[in-house]
Amino acid sequence: MDERENVPQRPYAEVIDRLRSVDLRPTRQRLALARLLLEHGDRHITAEQLHGEAIDRGIRVSLATVYNTLHQFTSAGLLREVVVEAGRSYFDTNTSDHHHFYNETTGDLHDIPGSEVSVTSLPEPPDGSSVARVDVIVRLK
Amino acid sequence: MDERENVPQRPYAEVIDRLRSVDLRPTRQRLALARLLLEHGDRHITAEQLHGEAIDRGIRVSLATVYNTLHQFTSAGLLREVVVEAGRSYFDTNTSDHHHFYNETTGDLHDIPGSEVSVTSLPEPPDGSSVARVDVIVRLK
DNA sequence: AAAATAGTTTAGAACTGTTCTAAACTATTG
DNA sequence: CAATAGTTTAGAACAGTTCTAAACTATTTT
Ligand SMILES: [Mn+2]
Ligand SMILES: [Mn+2]
Ligand SMILES: [Zn+2]
Ligand SMILES: [Zn+2]
Numbered sequence: 001m002d003e004r005e006n007v008p009q010r011p012y013a014e015v016i017d018r019l020r021s022v023d024l025r026p027t028r029q030r031l032a033l034a035r036l037l038l039e040h041g042d043r044h045i046t047a048e049q050l051h052g053e054a055i056d057r058g059i060r061v062s063l064a065t066v067y068n069t070l071h072q073f074t075s076a077g078l079l080r081e082v083v084v085e086a087g088r089s090y091f092d093t094n095t096s097d098h099h100h101f102y103n104e105t106t107g108d109l110h111d112i113p114g115s116e117v118s119v120t121s122l123p124e125p126p127d128g129s130s131v132a133r134v135d136v137i138v139r140l141k
Numbered sequence: 142m143d144e145r146e147n148v149p150q151r152p153y154a155e156v157i158d159r160l161r162s163v164d165l166r167p168t169r170q171r172l173a174l175a176r177l178l179l180e181h182g183d184r185h186i187t188a189e190q191l192h193g194e195a196i197d198r199g200i201r202v203s204l205a206t207v208y209n210t211l212h213q214f215t216s217a218g219l220l221r222e223v224v225v226e227a228g229r230s231y232f233d234t235n236t237s238d239h240h241h242f243y244n245e246t247t248g249d250l251h252d253i254p255g256s257e258v259s260v261t262s263l264p265e266p267p268d269g270s271s272v273a274r275v276d277v278i279v280r281l282k
Numbered sequence: 283a284a285a286a287t288a289g290t291t292t293a294g295a296a297c298t299g300t301t302c303t304a305a306a307c308t309a310t311t312g
Numbered sequence: 313c314a315a316t317a318g319t320t321t322a323g324a325a326c327a328g329t330t331c332t333a334a335a336c337t338a339t340t341t342t
Contacts, residue, residue: 024289024290025289025290025337025338025339026338027289027290027291027337027338028337029290029291030290046328047328047329048327048328061291061292062291062292062293063292063329064291064292064293064294064329064330064331065290065291065292067328067329067330068290068291081227083224083225083226083227084224085224086222086224086227086228086229086230086299086300087227087228087299087300087327087328087329088227088327088328089227089328089329101266101267101270103267103270104273110267112263112264116262116263116264117260117261117262117263118259118260118261118262119258119259119260119277120258120259120261121257121258121259122253122257122258122279123253123257125242125279125281126242126244126251126281129242129244129281129282130281130282131279131280131281132245132280132281132282133279133280134277134278134279134280135276135277135278135280136260136275136276136277137275137276137278138263138266138272138274138275139272139273139274139275139276140266140267140270140271140272140273141270141271141273165318165319166308166309166310166318166319167309168308168309168318168319168320169308170319170320171319187299188299188300189298189299202320202321203320203321203322204300204321204322205300205301205302205320205321205322205323206319206320206321208299208300208301209319209320227328227329228298228299228300228328228329229298229299230299230300
C-alpha cells in the first residue's frame with residue numbers, strides 16, 4: 001500500500017477550490033472556518049458556537065470574522081440560515097431541501113429530509129411575490 | 142331604535158372578563174393594550190410597534206409593560222409568538238391553527254389558514270419528545 | 283521579486299431588541 | 313379603610329449582531 005495516496009499533494013485543495021469558486025480568497029481564517037463547517041457532516045451552529053470551537057482548536061480568529069464568513073458563505077450558497085427563535089441565528093451546513101425538528105427545551109435542531117415531509121395545497125402567494133422557500137419547523141417539547 | 146343598546150352598561154366588559162378569566166388584573170395599561178390587540182381583528186405586531194401605537198393614541202405605558210403584557214397574554218393563550226427572523230418577535234392575535242406568508246423584502250406577515258396547508262408524512266419525533274406545534278413559513282421575495 | 287491593489291481581518295465601539303431591577307403605585311381583599 | 317399582593321416604570325443591563333477604520337495579507341501588475 002502506498003501511504004502517499006492518502007496524503008494530498010495540495011492540502012485542503014477541496015476547500016480551497018470551493019472558496020475560490022465563490023470568489024472568496026482562501027485566507028487562513030476562512031479556510032479554518034470552512035473546514036470546521038464543511039468537513040464535519042451536517043451541522044447547525046451559531047456564530048458564537050463556531051467562534052468558540054475555533055478558539056478551542058487554537059485558530060486565532062475574531063468574532064467579527066466569524067460573522068463575516070458565515071454571511072459570505074450563506075450568500076454564496078455554502079450555508080443557509082435557520083431561524084427558530086428570536087435573538088439567535090443558526091447556520092446550517094445542509095443546503096439541500098429539508099426541514100427541522102426543534103426541541104424548545106434543549107435547543108437541539110435536527111434535520112428532516114425534504115422527502116419526508118410534504119406541504120400541499122398551499123394558497124397562491126399574494127400580489128407580485130413569489131415563493132423563495134418553505135420552512136417547516138416541528139417544535140418539540 | 143334605542144341608541145342605548147349600543148352603549149354597554151359595563152364598558153369593555155368583554156375585555157375585562159377575558160383578562161379576569163386568565164387571572165390578570167384589568168389595569169389601565171393592560172386594558173388599553175388588550176383592546177388594541179384583541180378588538181382589531183387578526184394582527185401580527187412587535188412589542189415596539191404596539192408600544193408606538195399605544196403612545197400615538199395617548200395611552201401612557203412603558204415598553205417594559207408592553208413586553209410584560211405580551212408575554213403574559215402569550216402564556217395565557219390570548220396571543221402566540223411567531224419567529225420569522227432573528228432579532229425580532231412578532232405577536233399574533235390569531236391563536237387558531239394556521240401558518241404564515243412572510244415577505245422578506247417588506248417584512249409583511251400574513252396568515253394562511255390551517256385548512257389551506259397540509260403537512261403530511263412527518264417522521265416520528267425523536268426519543269421522548271412530542272410535537273408542540275408545526276410552523277410553516279412560506280418565505281416570499 | 284517588488285510594488286501596487288484590492289480584499290480581509292480585527293478590536294472595540296455601537297446598536298437593536300429584550301430583560302432585569304427595585305422603587306413607586308394600584309387593584310383587590312379583609 | 314388597611315393590608316396585601318400584583319403591577320408599572322425608568323433606567324440599567326444584557327445578548328447577539330453589526331459597524332468602523334486602521335492594520336494586514338493575498339493576488340495582480342510591473
Ligand atoms: Mn444575518
Ligand atoms: Mn419572548
Ligand atoms: Zn438543517
Ligand atoms: Zn398569524
